[in-house]
Amino acid sequence: MKRPVRENALEETLNLVSFRGPEIRDQTSVLLRRYGLSDSYKKHPDIVLQQLREMASDEQDIERQFAVAELAYIEGKKAERGKQFGLALENYSIALTSSYDYLFSPQFIENRSPYDPEFRGACDLYNEALEDTLRLLCSNKQFKPGSNFTFSASNRTVTIETSMPGGWGPDDIDHFEFVSDYKIKTLNNRHQTYGLGVPLIAVRKPPAAPSDRDRYYPEGVSFAVTAMLRSVRDDSSIDKQQPESRCKPRCVLEFFDPLRQNQIHLANHWVPLQTDLTTPLAYFLDTPQFRAKNLATEGLLNPNKNQDSKGLYMLEPYDPTRIPVVMVHGLWSSPLTWMDMFNDLRSFPEIRERYQFWFYLYPTGQPFWISATQMREDLAKSRDVFDPARRDQNMDQMVLVGHSMGGLVSRMQTIESGDDFWRIISDEPIEKLRGDPEDVNKLVSTLKFHPNQSIKRVVTIATPYRGSQFSNQYTQWLGRSIIKLPKLAVLTGSRLVKDNPGIFKDTELLTMTTSIDSLAPESPIFPVLFRAQSSPDVQYNNIYGITEETKLFGGGNGDTDGVVSTVSARLSSNGEPDPRDYQVRANHVDIHTKPETILKVRSILLDHLEHLDSKDRVAENSDARF
Numbered sequence: 001m002k003r004p005v006r007e008n009a010l011e012e013t014l015n016l017v018s019f020r021g022p023e024i025r026d027q028t029s030v031l032l033r034r035y036g037l038s039d040s041y042k043k044h045p046d047i048v049l050q051q052l053r054e055m056a057s058d059e060q061d062i063e064r065q066f067a068v069a070e071l072a073y074i075e076g077k078k079a080e081r082g083k084q085f086g087l088a089l090e091n092y093s094i095a096l097t098s099s100y101d102y103l104f105s106p107q108f109i110e111n112r113s114p115y116d117p118e119f120r121g122a123c124d125l126y127n128e129a130l131e132d133t134l135r136l137l138c139s140n141k142q143f144k145p146g147s148n149f150t151f152s153a154s155n156r157t158v159t160i161e162t163s164m165p166g167g168w169g170p171d172d173i174d175h176f177e178f179v180s181d182y183k184i185k186t187l188n189n190r191h192q193t194y195g196l197g198v199p200l201i202a203v204r205k206p207p208a209a210p211s212d213r214d215r216y217y218p219e220g221v222s223f224a225v226t227a228m229l230r231s232v233r234d235d236s237s238i239d240k241q242q243p244e245s246r247c248k249p250r251c252v253l254e255f256f257d258p259l260r261q262n263q264i265h266l267a268n269h270w271v272p273l274q275t276d277l278t279t280p281l282a283y284f285l286d287t288p289q290f291r292a293k294n295l296a297t298e299g300l301l302n303p304n305k306n307q308d309s310k311g312l313y314m315l316e317p318y319d320p321t322r323i324p325v326v327m328v329h330g331l332w333s334s335p336l337t338w339m340d341m342f343n344d345l346r347s348f349p350e351i352r353e354r355y356q357f358w359f360y361l362y363p364t365g366q367p368f369w370i371s372a373t374q375m376r377e378d379l380a381k382s383r384d385v386f387d388p389a390r391r392d393q394n395m396d397q398m399v400l401v402g403h404s405m406g407g408l409v410s411r412m413q414t415i416e417s418g419d420d421f422w423r424i425i426s427d428e429p430i431e432k433l434r435g436d437p438e439d440v441n442k443l444v445s446t447l448k449f450h451p452n453q454s455i456k457r458v459v460t461i462a463t464p465y466r467g468s469q470f471s472n473q474y475t476q477w478l479g480r481s482i483i484k485l486p487k488l489a490v491l492t493g494s495r496l497v498k499d500n501p502g503i504f505k506d507t508e509l510l511t512m513t514t515s516i517d518s519l520a521p522e523s524p525i526f527p528v529l530f531r532a533q534s535s536p537d538v539q540y541n542n543i544y545g546i547t548e549e550t551k552l553f554g555g556g557n558g559d560t561d562g563v564v565s566t567v568s569a570r571l572s573s574n575g576e577p578d579p580r581d582y583q584v585r586a587n588h589v590d591i592h593t594k595p596e597t598i599l600k601v602r603s604i605l606l607d608h609l610e611h612l613d614s615k616d617r618v619a620e621n622s623d624a625r626f
Helices: 026-034 038-043 045-058 062-081 085-104 117-139 278-285 288-293 296-301 305-309 335-345 368-386 393-397 405-411 420-425 437-447 473-482 487-499 525-531 595-624
Strands: 149-153 156-163 173-178 198-204 222-229 250-256 263-266 269-272 311-314 323-328 355-361 398-403 455-461 539-546 581-585
Touching: 026 038, 026 062, 038 045, 045 062, 045 085, 062 085, 062 117, 085 117, 117 173, 117 198, 117 222, 198 278, 222 278, 278 335, 311 368, 323 335, 323 393, 323 405, 323 595, 335 355, 335 398, 335 595, 368 405, 368 437, 393 398, 398 405, 398 595, 405 455, 420 437, 420 525, 437 487, 455 595, 539 595, 581 595
Parallel strands: 156 250, 323 355, 323 398, 398 455, 455 539, 539 581
Antiparallel strands: 149 156, 173 198, 198 222, 222 250, 263 269, 311 355
8 A cells, every 4th residue: 555655764753744844853953052053053054064064074973973964864855845856866965975984984983882772863864865865866767777877966976886686687677666655454464674775666577578487477576675875985986185075976776685685794794684575575466467367266267267377476586596385275266365474484584595485376166186287287397497407406395385275286296196096087997098199198197197206395284185065065066057167178078088988987077077076075086195105205294274163154163174174184094193283273264374374384394494404414424424
């Protein structure tokens, strides 16, 4: 939601929005009285500012240095209100220079203390002066990432060089928005850190000639960057004999990716960056481009129409140094359902430094085994695109996180089918199957498959391992009445039934089943799915809910999350406790947005890292013996 007035850390301190305009702090008033400048400041603030600057350059008075930054910022605000943009830029650059010197100049090292409230005030002056400078330059369209530019402010000429380290490049940027212009409406938590720099929303520009990789990034995706002036002045170019006002500042403006870097080395100090990971995400979720893709209802009711949108999506550049976590939504849902968990998980440095998050979108009206087949193909294609030489080791440590039906889709990526799934529909050898080769191949790939060896862990949440009572005669009839099955799948099944009379035991599984039908507890696929052999290297973790609320579509309270019974949602099949099961008090719909669930997933991801790192340590020790 757009703010009526932008967020500014100095708003209350300097009374920026008061009727009388910006006002200096009481501490600065005391300093002006100490030097006999109070009356002069009321009449000629610009002259007093210049006098203080000259005194500050001659003496090591850190309080006066702070006052210069504050007065310059206030004068910049006044000039901007008066449409004197050149004068405003000059004063903002003085505020930047003075606050930078306050924070980093060696001459103040003995008097500078991070415990002094003025220290944080100097950080705020630096950040807000930089933001106001960028706003003026953006409004005049004077700068673009990847290019250098110069602007004149009164008697000063400032050169700014730009750089964009990280996964995204200058050519990826369409435009910037300022985080301070927006507030969050729907995401539960806003994750930000405090330091130096200006948090921005970078909106990605569609490439003129999209590559195979570009199809994985949604149109209009926005991402977090922090703008930071690495150096305010190039001291080597300054003529020491000239007064400070004639020095020509030279700046290096860098746009850092806070997912990859949350501190920088500046003036022999490690400086934390001011960051905001949530607002850029919320900005993207509010775009027309995202809403056009986020059609959960269309994916349920018309899977045929939703086929073009299915597939893997990434909200950040592919990074071979981080492990993919693929999030798979459930019935009547979309990747939007993961945004609270995604937002919270990557707020933990130890998670975002080692993991990258991907999202799988599929039409939920079709049977889950068809979606599993499509996901198997889509994961294979993504490996071919991003790591065709199979050199990225982290791609072989992939984690899947699936909610509800998405848990079934995820589990089917890691099991060996054998002949068991084929036996559900036929007692005849699969070699007897006749028909169009493409039709035959589609059916065989759905029923005969091998585990994806790149997946090493699967986390399922509220998953109906033994079906759900939600799928009953009423909901199945309703589903068949309103869900339009994929035409290609229906026609393929119908042709195969016609071409193979007497070979199939249950033709309905091929031609009429919707996703709701596929979740019926009596469905023959669940016993086969549950006993199927999994890849020996994959680990499973399971989170299930329990609620006191009334079941969906009637029924009383009991051991259920409102949609899936506890018996069906557990991995244990004999009533004995299973250490892989974890219970959360939550209902089926929002269990994956609950803090307890998110923290459990974090714990599982950390355990995955510990397991992986322990194998590396064993390998190192083994090598050391030789």
